[in-house]
Amino acid sequence: xxxxxxxxxxxxxxxxxxxxxxxxxxxxxxxxxxxxxxxxxxxxxxxxxxxxxxxxxxxxxxxxxxxxxxxxxxxxxxxxxxxxxxxxxxxxxxxxxxxxxxxxxxxxxxxxxxxxxxxxxxxxxxxxxxxxxxxxxxxxxxxxxxxxxxxxxxxxxxxxxxxxxxxxxxxxxxxxxxxxxxxxxxxxxxxxxxxxxxxxxxxxxxxxxxxxxxxxxxxxxxxxxxxxxxxxxxxxxxxxxxxxxxxxxxxxxxxxxxxxxxxxxxxxxxxxxxxxxxxxxxxxxxxxxxxxxxxxxxxxxxxxxxxxxxxxxxxxxxxxxxxxxxxxxxxxx
Amino acid sequence: xxxxxxxxxxxxxxxxxxxxxxxxxxxxxxxxxxxxxxxxxxxxxxxxxxxxxxxxxxxxxxxxxxxxxxxxxxxxxxxxxxxxxxxxxxxxxxxxxxxxxxxxxxxxxxxxxxxxxxxxxxxxxxxxxxxxxxxxxxxxxxxxxxxxxxxxxxxxxxxxxxxxxxxxxxxxxxxxxxxxxxxxxxxxxxxxxxxxxxxxxxxxxxxxxxxxxxxxxxxxxxxxxxxxxxxxxxxxxxxxxxxxxxxxxxxxxxxxxxxxxxxxxxxxxxxxxxxxxxxxxxxxxxxxxxxxxxxxxxxxxxxxxxxxxxxxxxxxxxxxxxxxxxxxxxxx
Amino acid sequence: xxxxxxxxxxxxxxxxxxxxxxxxxxxxxxxxxxxxxxxxxxxxxxxxxxxxxxxxxxxxxxxxxxxxxxxxxxxxxxxxxxxxxxxxxxxxxxxxxxxxxxxxxxxxxxxxxxxxxxxxxxxxxxxxxxxxxxxxxxxxxxxxxxxxxxxxxxxxxxxxxxxxxxxxxxxxxxxxxxxxxxxxxxxxxxxxxxxxxxxxxxxxxxxxxxxxxxxxxxxxxxxxxxxxxxxxxxxxxxxxxxxxxxxxxxxxxxxxxxxxxxxxxxxxxxxxxxxxxxxxxxxxxxxxxxxxxxxxxxxxxxxxxxxxxxxxxxxxxxxxxxxxxxxxxxxx
Numbered sequence: 001x002x003x004x005x006x007x008x009x010x011x012x013x014x015x016x017x018x019x020x021x022x023x024x025x026x027x028x029x030x031x032x033x034x035x036x037x038x039x040x041x042x043x044x045x046x047x048x049x050x051x052x053x054x055x056x057x058x059x060x061x062x063x064x065x066x067x068x069x070x071x072x073x074x075x076x077x078x079x080x081x082x083x084x085x086x087x088x089x090x091x092x093x094x095x096x097x098x099x100x101x102x103x104x105x106x107x108x109x110x111x112x113x114x115x116x117x118x119x120x121x122x123x124x125x126x127x128x129x130x131x132x133x134x135x136x137x138x139x140x141x142x143x144x145x146x147x148x149x150x151x152x153x154x155x156x157x158x159x160x161x162x163x164x165x166x167x168x169x170x171x172x173x174x175x176x177x178x179x180x181x182x183x184x185x186x187x188x189x190x191x192x193x194x195x196x197x198x199x200x201x202x203x204x205x206x207x208x209x210x211x212x213x214x215x216x217x218x219x220x221x222x223x224x225x226x227x228x229x230x231x232x233x234x235x236x237x238x239x240x241x242x243x244x245x246x247x248x249x250x251x252x253x254x255x256x257x258x259x260x261x262x263x264x265x266x267x268x269x270x271x272x273x274x275x276x277x278x279x280x281x282x283x284x285x286x287x288x289x290x291x292x293x294x295x296x297x298x299x300x301x302x303x304x305x306x307x308x309x310x311x312x313x314x315x316x317x318x319x320x321x322x323x324x325x326x327x328x329x330x331x332x333x
Numbered sequence: 334x335x336x337x338x339x340x341x342x343x344x345x346x347x348x349x350x351x352x353x354x355x356x357x358x359x360x361x362x363x364x365x366x367x368x369x370x371x372x373x374x375x376x377x378x379x380x381x382x383x384x385x386x387x388x389x390x391x392x393x394x395x396x397x398x399x400x401x402x403x404x405x406x407x408x409x410x411x412x413x414x415x416x417x418x419x420x421x422x423x424x425x426x427x428x429x430x431x432x433x434x435x436x437x438x439x440x441x442x443x444x445x446x447x448x449x450x451x452x453x454x455x456x457x458x459x460x461x462x463x464x465x466x467x468x469x470x471x472x473x474x475x476x477x478x479x480x481x482x483x484x485x486x487x488x489x490x491x492x493x494x495x496x497x498x499x500x501x502x503x504x505x506x507x508x509x510x511x512x513x514x515x516x517x518x519x520x521x522x523x524x525x526x527x528x529x530x531x532x533x534x535x536x537x538x539x540x541x542x543x544x545x546x547x548x549x550x551x552x553x554x555x556x557x558x559x560x561x562x563x564x565x566x567x568x569x570x571x572x573x574x575x576x577x578x579x580x581x582x583x584x585x586x587x588x589x590x591x592x593x594x595x596x597x598x599x600x601x602x603x604x605x606x607x608x609x610x611x612x613x614x615x616x617x618x619x620x621x622x623x624x625x626x627x628x629x630x631x632x633x634x635x636x637x638x639x640x641x642x643x644x645x646x647x648x649x650x651x652x653x654x655x656x657x658x659x660x661x662x663x664x665x
Numbered sequence: 666x667x668x669x670x671x672x673x674x675x676x677x678x679x680x681x682x683x684x685x686x687x688x689x690x691x692x693x694x695x696x697x698x699x700x701x702x703x704x705x706x707x708x709x710x711x712x713x714x715x716x717x718x719x720x721x722x723x724x725x726x727x728x729x730x731x732x733x734x735x736x737x738x739x740x741x742x743x744x745x746x747x748x749x750x751x752x753x754x755x756x757x758x759x760x761x762x763x764x765x766x767x768x769x770x771x772x773x774x775x776x777x778x779x780x781x782x783x784x785x786x787x788x789x790x791x792x793x794x795x796x797x798x799x800x801x802x803x804x805x806x807x808x809x810x811x812x813x814x815x816x817x818x819x820x821x822x823x824x825x826x827x828x829x830x831x832x833x834x835x836x837x838x839x840x841x842x843x844x845x846x847x848x849x850x851x852x853x854x855x856x857x858x859x860x861x862x863x864x865x866x867x868x869x870x871x872x873x874x875x876x877x878x879x880x881x882x883x884x885x886x887x888x889x890x891x892x893x894x895x896x897x898x899x900x901x902x903x904x905x906x907x908x909x910x911x912x913x914x915x916x917x918x919x920x921x922x923x924x925x926x927x928x929x930x931x932x933x934x935x936x937x938x939x940x941x942x943x944x945x946x947x948x949x950x951x952x953x954x955x956x957x958x959x960x961x962x963x964x965x966x967x968x969x970x971x972x973x974x975x976x977x978x979x980x981x982x983x984x985x986x987x988x989x990x991x992x993x994x995x996x997x
Contacts, residue, residue: 030544032543032544033543035543037543038543041536041539041543045532045536065803065804118982118986122985122986122989123989124939124982124985124986124989125939125940125985127803128929128933128939128981128982128985129982129985131926131929131981132978132979132981132982132985133978133982134978135926135974135975135977135978135981136974136975136978136979136982137978138397138971138974138978139971139972139973139974139975139976139978140971140975141971142368142369142397142969142970142971142974143969143971143972143975145369147368147369147969147971148369148371148374149369149370149371151371151584151585152560152584152585152587152588152589153584153587153588163568164567164568172568241531241532241564242560242564242588243531243560243585245369245371246368246369246971247367247368247369247370247397247398248369248530248531255807255811258807259811262804268800268801268803268804269801289536290536290539290540292536293525293536293537293539293540294540294543294544298494298526298822300494300818300819300822300823300918301815301818301819302815303811303812303814303815303818304811304812304815304816304818304819305815306811306815307808307809307810307811307812307813307814307815307816308812308815310807310808310811310812311794311805311808311809311812314794314798314800314804314805314808315794315798315800318798318799318800368969368970368971392967394964394967394970395970396970397970397971397973397974398922398923400919400922400923401825401913401917401919401920402913402920402921405728406725406728406960406961406964407964409721409724409725409728409961409964410715410961410964410965410967413715413716413718413721413965414713414715414965414967415715425825425915425917426825427825427827427914427915428825428913428914428915428917430914430915431833431834431836431837431912431913431914493823494822494823495822495823495824496823
């Protein structure tokens with residue numbers, strides 16, 4: 001009984017209940033929302049957000065924020081896209097289709113590391129640094145690509161196949177990749193020393209060094225991971241949508257990811273947040289995104305709904321932390 | 334104080350230098366909606382080739398985003414540079430009125446190319462559009478009809494709810510379906526909007542397939558929408574059940590046409606818009622072309638061109654249809 | 666030990682001798698801004714012969730004057746230890762409300778009043794969440810940024826709403842040869858400069874930003890000061906939104922899109938300390954001009970917009986590094 005209660009009172013339970021209620025409510029109007037086919041659509045909407053959300057979650061747990069992930073996504077996707085486009089001109093042979101995956105991850109990691117270095121070496125606020133690199137990396141994407149889109153014909157069909165073909169049960173590879181990343185993040189955060197140190201830094205940055213935690217190294221690692229995952233999301237963008245555009249690819253992505261993370265119960269004050277909560281936050285956003293067109297709600301209302309959902313999540317988060325379970329109960333009632 | 338004097342001196346000197354340089358060949362600039370938009374590469378190609386042939390100076394500039402006001406500083410800057418012709422694909426039908434008026438007051442010829450100031454035509458000198466937009470709706474209905482055997486449910490996946498060109502075509506589609514008995518057995522079940530974003534267009538397309546299981550055809554009169562719709566059909570493997578057509582770029586659609594996901598789609602030649610714009614502009618400036626409704630002029634490769642109502646000029650009479658047979662003949 | 670924010674880097678020499686007077690006057694972030702401004706003017710002149718023209722620069726400044734006005738108030742918010750990323754979205758929403766009302770037949774003065782009131786209400790919502798609920802302003806205003814612009818989109822859709830002819834053209838009104846928006850910006854800067862630099866209220870803003878706990882112990886009503894500042898941002902943003910409507914002649918939901926980056930950039934370039942407690946109106950005033958000089962200099966030289974993105978991003982980072990460096994060298 002007590003165990004059940006403590007599960008029910010956890011933050012994740014609240015999001016799970018919200019997802020179920022939301023789906024039932026939509027299903028009442030549109031029964032086709034409660035089908036396996038629709039689950040496939042929802043899952044296919046979320047992998048890029050889920051992958052980047054794992055990195056963003058670690059950054060926020062460490063009491064920072066990374067606004068540049070959309071531009072990192074665009075830049076690393078563009079580097080790989082250009083490799084596919086120009087490999088014959090540059091190297092004289094066709095590179096294997098999977099080359100873009102490690103390449104994009106590496107490029108993203110470097111850009112993330114640059115963020116971390118600026119923040120940690122000069123003791124600058126992450127929000128301003130990443131606001132600057134958001135603009136900087138996007139500009140670099142235009143420059144390296146000469147403002148030209150990488151068209152569908154240049155993206156290898158095996159790469160595009162990751163979003164379409166399935167190893168099992170008709171579920172595309174890309175969804176397995178996303179959940180695989182989430183699983184790795186779970187193991188890393190909960191079962192490694194460095195993972196636990198991220199929480200320690202976030203809950204009390206001043207005390208962390210006293211406890212022998214190498215704050216600089218861990219922070220650099222967190223930003224590098226965030227960049228690397230944004231890079232992975234970048235190559236999967238090319239897989240999912242079949243093109244890389246210097247201006248569209250990844251623009252506005254950071255807001256979706258931060259929304260998902262905050263809805264998932266990761267506290268912006270650092271130190272608090274779980275992988276499960278983040279996954280649920282991503283799924284809730286996916287449900288909302290899939291339900292709106294089904295219900296015939298115009299796209300023009302979408303941004304307002306997202307904004308409202310973020311603010312509500314913030315208020316719930318604050319109430320829970322200030323008043324504990326009582327607050328949660330009061331909000332739910 | 335000394336610094337200020339120095340600066341003013343420098344300013345005056347450079348201003349003189351600027352004035353002295355201003356008697357060169359005709360300067361034409363084309364301002365696109367945004368950079369990185371593959372559609373404009375082709376238009377720009379037409380401008381460049383025509384300027385090379387006729388001996389004028391050409392530059393392409395565009396803001397980083399296609400937001401309504403982002404083109405204004407660029408127009409101001411071109412006025413300051415003293416160009417003779419501004420071609421522009423406007424991001425807004427009315428937010429540019431004031432600054433375009435400033436440009437025309439300075440004697441600059443203002444042409445909208447590939448998009449118009451609908452409802453504010455008095456703020457530009459002429460518009461160059463690929464085809465007469467009145468026929469697009471009709472042609473698109475005929476195209477989807479021929480693909481589905483003139484029978485069954487169809488839907489439209491458009492750009493944004495207020496996109497003026499698309500809305501004009503959708504009105505044409507609705508009228509054609511209603512009035513022409515040839516299409517009496519075709520039933521338009523929904524019109525949805527993907528906002529020209531791949532993600533949004535994809536979810537709208539998925540929702541169409543969920544809401545209308547008997548859907549037989551989709552018209553997507555926008556390059557982003559048709560690619561997204563085709564991708565949904567391709568990944569579900571239902572190309573034999575649902576026909577996707579509309580307006581698309583050959584470069585983006587080539588793979589879908591070759592693997593049979595899309596049988597046919599339409600567009601026009603963006604290249605010819607740039608080509609025509611330069612010939613028209615130079616003709617108007619040297620007085621050989623009268624910018625009046627009803628007058629005609631010759632353009633190499635395009636033949637005789639007539640200026641239609643509202644000073645609107647079209648590069649071609651009919652849409653071009655792309656199929657597996659001819660798609661490799663087009664390099665844009 | 667305060668747990669409010671990451672502590673500022675402290676200088677290593679607590680007992681350093683008093684600095685010479687020239688250092689106190691010259692080694693300031695504003696000096697850096699001024700030097701950059703002068704360099705920017707020279708660079709602009711070298712990049713393009715069309716750049717150094719006072720009336721062109723003034724006209725270009727009107728395009729940024731609305732953001733610049735808001736940036737002045739934002740400077741005070743940052744000095745008080747908070748931030749507001751929502752004013753650009755606030756501009757769009759209050760302008761949409763204003764335009765929608767006047768289109769529905771409400772007399773213009775009443776529509777303006779409601780537009781301004783809605784701006785105040787948006788400021789009040791920010792203040793409630795930040796002060797009342799003790800949430801971090803950075804995340805709250807990212808949320809309200811999305812919400813306000815989303816609501817603007819709900820009101821206006823994808824359409825633009827026209828304003829009457831007589832209301833158009835605030836930027837064409839000249840006061841002694843200077844466009845009215847530029848004059849307004851200078852006036853607002855003077856007023857706020859006096860308030861911040863010469864009144865008790867101004868001094869209290871600095872104290873709240875340096876250490877809110879200490880300020881409260883000293884009897885300063887920190888919450889009330891922050892409330893006033895958030896309301897002021899809301900009001901000035903609404904004013905700026907309606908000024909933009911007059912300049913453009915029409916309103917769309919994407920008015921001022923991305924303006925938050927420009928506003929924060931102006932405050933940072935002017936040497937406002939991101940952790941609060943330091944900064945001046947003069948600095949932001951100079952930085953606004955610097956930003957306009959740099960942007961228009963590059964646009965009139967037809968530099969790729971991508972390069973502008975890189976330069977703006979790099980400027981932001983370099984300016985906070987320099988500001989932090991200067992502040993850590995001068996005493997705390």
